[in-house]
Amino acid sequence: MKGFAALVLCGLLVVGCGSSGQNAEDTAKTAADNAGQTAGEVYKKAVDGAEQVAQTAEDAVERLAAAVGDAQQVELGCGSCTYHIDGFKGCGPAVKIGDQAYKLTGVDIDAHSIGLCKAPKMANVEGKIEDGVFVASMVDFGE
Secondary structure (H helix, E strand, C coil): CHHHHHHHHHHHHHHCCHHHCCCHHHHHHHHHHHHCCCHHHHHHHHHHHHHHHHHHHHHHHHHHHHHHCCCEEEEEEECCCCCCCCCCCCCCEEEEECCEEEEEECCCCCCCCCCCCCCCEEEEEEEEEECCEEEEEEEECCC
16 A cells, blocks of 8 residues: 555656645655655656656657558548648648547648548558658558
8 A cells, every 4th residue: 555655646746736735855755754765766766657658658659650651541531620620721631540630741632622521531541740740652542
């Protein structure tokens, strides 16, 4: 149970403890007292854990970007009408990879004229995600 209390308090140390009035040093001391460790040890574990989570997320994004480089079948629709992407102006193509929709660039597709505003279509695409935009080198609807 001491380990769980230390873990919870480490989380508070990393993200802050809201209105409790404790600063990071006090939080680390409280966690250390509960876990039988020094405040420095608890703080280091919290920082190491946060760095590991950040690295894991970065690795996942890199793996996704690399996987998208090879041709794969994905859903294409209008970024505005179908996927409601924030900041998307007018009708334009977007690709949905997993649960995320990305504006599509790199190829000339008129989303409105091919019906992507009414319903998405499946297509084979090649490309990569750059700065939150899918830059396609190939799109094939297989029609």
